[in-house]
Structures are given as C-alpha cells and as structure tokens.
Amino acid sequence: MKTLFEKIGGSDAVNTAVEIFYRKMLTDERVNYFFDNTDMDKQIAKQKSFLTMVFGGPNNYTGKDMREGHKHLVARGLNDEHVDIVIEHLGGTLKELGVADDEINQVAELANSVRDDVLNR
C-alpha cells in the first residue's frame, strides 16, 4: 500500500507543505514565541523531516531525538496544548493541499504517537 508521503507526491509535496505549515505556526501567537530566536533555514529543514515522518515517508526519527530536540522547549513551557496546535495546523495545511479527511486523521494519529516523547514524559 502506498504511504501518504508517496500519494501526495513525496519530497516535492513536503517542500510545498512546509512553506504553508511554517507560515501557520509563525503567525499563531499561541506558539510563535517558541520560534523567536531560531534560524529559519534550519527550522524549515527540521520541519521537513517532521512532515516526512508524519506523512509516513522515509525517516529515522527516534524517540530519543524527539526528547532531546524539545527538552529546551519543555523547560520554556511546551505542553499538550501546543502539541494540539501543531496537529491543528498540520490538518489545515493538508486540507489546503486537498488531502482527504481520513488521511488527515492518519497523519494526526502519527503526530500524536510522538506526543509523550516531544513533551519528555
């Protein structure tokens, strides 16, 4: 069976999606302060890996990476509410790209599966 990553067009689609997704994150005042001092190019590269993972594409994201990568944000107050917002914007991005609802739900499920690692629980 084709993964969503393949269905939506592989890494080209990820490149398009990240532009939409990162704009949504940066304009949302509930989360954009986490990005205040980040380098945009590096952030976009990280988000491409993240989107590839939640679209079921090839990746080697590990729970350990997720924990390490978000430790400093958890210390700054990153919590469940923020993870919900990420999933919300993921859904919005995919909707804009014409992805069907049940596939958006699959993506949300995959994103949800790393919640505890992200929040270092």
Add this chain to the structure above:
Amino acid sequence: MPSLTYKGRTFTLQDQQSILEGLENQGEVIPNSCRSGLCQSCLMHAVSGTPTSISQQGLKETLISQNYFLACKCIPTEDLDVSLPSDSAVSIQTTVLGKELLAKDVLCLRLLPQETFSCNAGQYINVVKDDLIRSYSVANLPDADGYLELHIKRLPEGRMSNWLHDSIAIHDPVTIRGPAGNCFYNAIHDRNFPIVLAGTGTGLAPLEGIVTDALDKGHDGEITLIHGAMNKSGIYHEEKLIKMADFHHQFTYIQSLMESADPANSDLNAEVRSVLENLDLSRVKVYLCGSPALVNKLKTRVFLQGVPSYNIFSDPFITATTADWDVFPRNS
C-alpha cells in the same frame, strides 16, 4: 561501479550504495540525520565530477551550481571526488593593494591574490592572522577586477579589524581562505525576476557586490537596494550607488536611517515590506545581510509576507549569534 575519492583515498561503491553509506562503510564520520534527502545535514561538495540531480533536490540554486549535494541521496553515476564543505577551504596568499576609509570606522581593503582565485560577489572569504579567523564579504567582481574588495568595520575590541585598520600597509601579505557562502546573484532560468536587497552597516558589502554582478550580467528585472544605518554617518558609497541608479533604470537605491527626521524611511522592516508589496512575491529573490538579530527577524517577516523560503538568501554564518566579538565569526 563508479569510484569515490574522499580525503585523497579512492574506493569503489557497492551497487545502489549512497555516498553516505559508502563513506560510513569506510569508517568515515559524515554528519547526517534524516537520511532521506530532507534535513540537508549530510551536505557535501563534489570537487570534481557531477553529482546526481536527485541528490541536489531541495538545495538552493547557488549550492547546486557549485556542485554541492546530499550524500544520503547520491548514488553516483560517474567518478566523484568529494569533501565536506569546510574541507574545501584552502589558504591563499594576497597582498594589500589599497586601503581607504569609506565612513567613520569602515575601511575599504583591496587585496591582490598571488594565485588564481575565483569567487562570486557576495560570497565571503576568511582572513587568517595567526589563530584569528574572521569572515568578510566580497563587495566587487573579483574575477573581472583581478582583486578583492572588502569592507571592514572597526569593532571596539576587534583584534582583526583593528589590525586591518591600523597595522597593515600597502604590499603587506594577508592570508585568506575560501570563498564560501551562497548569498550571491544566480540566474538559471531567466534574468527578469525582481530582486530586493536589504542590509545595515557593512552588510552593504555583499549586497553591493550582488547588485554589481546582476547588472554586469544584464539582469533586467527590478533591483532595489535598501541600506540601513543609525544615521547619515553610517552610510557609505552613496555617490557611487546614486550614479549606478541613474545609469541603470532598473536599479533603485534607498537609504533607511533610524534617526531620520522623516519617520517614513526610519524603519528598515517597513521599507522592505513596502518595496515587496509592489512585486511578484512568487518570483522575487531577497538578499539580507547585516547583524544576526536583524537578518533573522527580516528573514521571518519576508517569509510571512509571502516570499518562498528558498528565494530568501542570507549568509548562514551571519546568524551565529554571540556577543563576544573575539569569537564572532563574521564582521561584515
């Protein structure tokens, strides 16, 4: 099977093996993360041979044109000699050709390479003095001019900048490395896209170089250069840029002074925004240079205004933020 050369050693890759896997099998440590062509942490440089186009997907045009590629996605179809990006840095001897003060605390330094040296305007070179290494952007067209022009701001505790300002004289030797950086004019498909360049202080150096290069190559899209400074004393090359704007109808030069009496041009962010409002955001290329804090903010704003991230160019080193001038890797 094509052969691969790394650090002077040549070996043969296995069938369908990527360069990253091949090098790892040889016991080499290559930075990497996603291993699927996205995170770009396994970026490498083909010193000779052409990497596959698949291994260059998602890279900025300027990197592609210099034969950079992603090791995890590169199953080579021909022999390649590769290096990590920093390995390409080699030292080159130059002598001082000229020194002149452009503004209070800004020195124009012209260096004459003693060997073949090729570089794009807007890239940077490293000046090496004993254990000190500092990056400076190239403000002219070295390939055409035969020399390099650097703009050097004197920093209060800057050991390198004070040495360059006060101690070196005409004909003195200066060691450089490079060039590096992907903040330069690049037109693969056409020459009529709009260009917006904004920077403060000696951030003008690379931007001026890029404008000169674009005009020299016959770019006919609109080019707007915005130079920001605290006040008039931070502005330099005014006359030169006004003349260029008079001569080239497609080029506009704007000053943005924070202490200006006219609030309309006292805000660099607002200036950039209003220039972009009149342009095709899907095609415009934006170049940003200056202090890390400013560049980071501007980059995000320009992106949010609708410019795709791959059309926003700024020097990667410029964002290495630190308040300690002695370890600050970039002075102009």
